[in-house]
Amino acid sequence: MRFGIVVTLREMNGENRIDDFIKMCMMRGWIVNRLDVQAQADVYFKAEEEITFE
Known part of the structure; x- marks a missing residue:
């Protein structure tokens, strides 16, 4: 099954956490x-x- 997802993560202080998620x-x-x-x-x-x- 093929699927995709788009994720944008930011903590409350505005720091981008997408690299940790990846x-x-x-x-x-x-x-x-x-x-x-x-x-x-x-x-x-x-x-x-x-x-x-x-």
């Missing part, structure tokens, strides 16, 4: 991939451009 997941044998959403959106929009030939 390390714990990897220790359990889970595959963790970081995604750059902005880069993926840029590629998608570039691929959807209309090209006109003259």
Whole structure:
């Protein structure tokens, strides 16, 4: 079964805890991939451009 999850963790003091979360997941044998959403959106929009030939 394939599935995905997006997680953002911050403690009350504002410190980002995502790195600790990723390390714990990897220790359990889970595959963790970081995604750059902005880069993926840029590629998608570039691929959807209309090209006109003259």
